[in-house]
Amino acid sequence: AAMSKSARFGCLCCTYDYETPKTLVIQSTKIGCMFRLVQFVVLLYVVGYVCVVRKAYQERDSVISSVTTKVKGFAYTNTSYMEPRLWDVADYVIPPQGENSFYVLTNVIMTPKQTQSRCPEVRTSALSIQTGLCVNYSATVQTCEVLSWCPLEEHTKLPKPALLNAAADFTVLIKNSITYPKFKVNRRSILPHINSSYLKKCEFNRSTDPYCPIFRLKNIASEAGEDFQDMAVKGGILGIFIDWSCDLDWGAHRCFPKYSFRRLDSKNPVNNVAPGYNFRFAKYYQTPDGQESRTLIKAYGIRFDIIVFGTGGKFGIVPTIINLGAALTILGLAPKVCDWILLTCSSKKDLYKKNKITHLNDDDTESVSN
Amino acid sequence: AAMSKSARFGCLCCTYDYETPKTLVIQSTKIGCMFRLVQFVVLLYVVGYVCVVRKAYQERDSVISSVTTKVKGFAYTNTSYMEPRLWDVADYVIPPQGENSFYVLTNVIMTPKQTQSRCPEVRTSALSIQTGLCVNYSATVQTCEVLSWCPLEEHTKLPKPALLNAAADFTVLIKNSITYPKFKVNRRSILPHINSSYLKKCEFNRSTDPYCPIFRLKNIASEAGEDFQDMAVKGGILGIFIDWSCDLDWGAHRCFPKYSFRRLDSKNPVNNVAPGYNFRFAKYYQTPDGQESRTLIKAYGIRFDIIVFGTGGKFGIVPTIINLGAALTILGLAPKVCDWILLTCSSKKDLYKKNKITHLNDDDTESVSN
């Protein structure tokens, strides 16, 4: 009677029908325990791993960053390679601006007073145009004459120890300003609780001063597992990694930078070309008679790349719902597993089957009652 | 009989068995309304929040970018600090290439004609090597003699207003080319609908010309809440943020850059070292007798960092399925909640229980029929 009534009202009426599955409650300690155990494991995964360890309920954002660096220090060189000379920041930091990659000159091969002219070739692969003439390179050796910046750079032995190995004691101040645009969070590597007087005398130390943004160059090298004096001879690249990964649910004020250091160029001699790090640049002059002359500088040194990375996480509804949904679905597998055990392994499986399952054969016209 | 038949065919046969839960339909306006309400709330969350607000059905990709900048403008200075001089781009933009970070010189302390020699110390912390002698610094003061680039840089007062405060009226053209590699979308900050004649005379204005890629430096500062003339004295860092976050389902042609501006260095005097932004560089000369001489320039100025960020989103099957799955699971909680209310709070709970639940005690051999 009720059915025909509902049929009469049709769809509209149906919207107020509430459909709920008919269930069978089995009072068995064994199967009940097993069921609760499966539920407990899933819950442990959700609360323990997903929430506490992975914080999967958080939305993520990548850091965007701006870096300023300022190197301090000077060195006095008095060697046989060169006249006595004092080197200051304007001499050895290239480029001078102090962005997220700075370079400290540690060793040089200088070829002063080069002019566009003709001179004897130094080696066959020289970067020059042959004139076709042969000239005396030295008292005993004749080589081809070339058109080039003359005199050519000599294959002199690289100074060892490095000319400016005093650079080990230079310091660098790294100012880093970061933003998590999605969460509107801004932070600086000079943390709010640090005052000017501390900044004037502090020096980064992993255990005692982990938030001092002033680094001694030799300490950067040793933290990266390298010896500064060794690197200074042929040059190299050191990465200063600043990790700003943060749990922003606790507020931006608990977000601190974590510094780490690693050598970025390869030391492996088998699998390498041009080991170390060097580049050539020139200082151009004009001689009193108006001719251009230059000092070619093959500059060996250590490039410091400041690499800022990190992901910030903050509670978000969408990832929470997604993880909750996934966990509930896995939780929903528990009865399926228990049912399967119940109906195949249990000693009373026939009893359970009879009560749980009604079979209906397509060929029958009526339900099969057990 | 049907059961034994199915048992005989075993597993193979079972693959064509269709198992469906037996359900109880309760025709109650109250419980039906409640059920529909819960469903409606979940649906609202899915359609409204997940789809419309968060667009969680989209796959994401991070922008990769290349920037070119070109500053225009010139300034004429005629002050007591320096000889009358015209400054053009080659003088005040450092480095000249115009990449994603450019620097405009606004104030200088120049120390011309420095040579490697001996001179009286200016202050005790000078960057120099003491010779051990005492010499006359001025008529009344004696200081130690040092080996250094002499004469040393004097602690002169910084020009105020800044020497090149005319830089406020310089303009910069920012060309930005971006790619979303996952979606193979390329865009440029010079949008396709902008023509050359507009570009020759336009200037960025948040309300009237939001897509003109030419910016007046003083406007960048004022958009960042700073005064250009103030900043010009000691220098600073201004961030030009270009947000390319886009909904690419509507086509790449509806993807526009959003510009914002913020000062990146700290103005806070308590928590700072070396406020402002400056660096030292030198122009090297050769005197007619071949000696090296240099002009040391302590350059104060404003560094503009162009920071491009953004995530592009486009419909993706995987995130859609994930969000749909999560929403359906949450939707699946609705009957559990309604069941609980039905079986505990409802006035007819006993009636519902009797019809919904069959109890089976492990100790019984037969089902308990109510």
Added chain:
Amino acid sequence: AAMSKSARFGCLCCTYDYETPKTLVIQSTKIGCMFRLVQFVVLLYVVGYVCVVRKAYQERDSVISSVTTKVKGFAYTNTSYMEPRLWDVADYVIPPQGENSFYVLTNVIMTPKQTQSRCPEVRTSALSIQTGLCVNYSATVQTCEVLSWCPLEEHTKLPKPALLNAAADFTVLIKNSITYPKFKVNRRSILPHINSSYLKKCEFNRSTDPYCPIFRLKNIASEAGEDFQDMAVKGGILGIFIDWSCDLDWGAHRCFPKYSFRRLDSKNPVNNVAPGYNFRFAKYYQTPDGQESRTLIKAYGIRFDIIVFGTGGKFGIVPTIINLGAALTILGLAPKVCDWILLTCSSKKDLYKKNKITHLNDDDTESVSN
């Protein structure tokens, strides 16, 4: 009896109750097949698309990178524009350090011997201050006199073909070191199986040498669909994209860079200002009498931007569970769909309804038995 017993024990007892839905098994080949088909499609999506194609079970991390570049080559120019001259790396690579963006000079307009002085204006929009006087620009033309770096840069025609079109044959070595911080994976563009002797003579070729990190400049241009000689005249920007996207489940040693090339500046003349790529810089000299003089160089050339991107993926429990959960939920829709078909379209729908659904009308005091 069992019910009252369970009621007596209350909640504590209930924890060992196991509730399982009562089900109806319909033995119908048609409906069974349909059900299996739906399940199969969902499974195919999960295994085929989600796992194999999209690898959605993986956690992702973005690459962080450091780049070193070293250009090799020299050019000899002997044209009417300029005195014969040999150009080496120190002359044409700006800046010299070789970071992730390097610039190769290909064409120049030089204005030597500029000094701060007075000279006739070249055009009205000149970057200079007018003195108010009129002077002879040439025998026939009079222009205003200006205070500026004089003589002014002339609007000379750009050399075509480009002065340094020999730059096409220069090569560049790109050393790229990357890190996936989340997975602690480091890789270099010089792959471990590449030895020094191969590196000394190899050259990148998409088909024969796809992992050789040495590129000939003209090949970069042609891979980007451009002609180097054309670009060299007015300059331009070429992007060298290095894609490190990797499936790290197979180990970091199977992670290789994929190179691609694209022109980044716009060639479209309608929608452009300052086509090509050029910038002005100056070399500063001091005349014997101490006056500053400079050579202004308007440098046209090709900037190469090395853009490193990619996401690494590695098996992660959280995304696996999420995708599994979503798939299972979608799988859980299969019976709903089948039920709906069964109860509305099937010829035996009344039979199925009678067996599956029990109706309970709120107005009734007892269950409605069909």
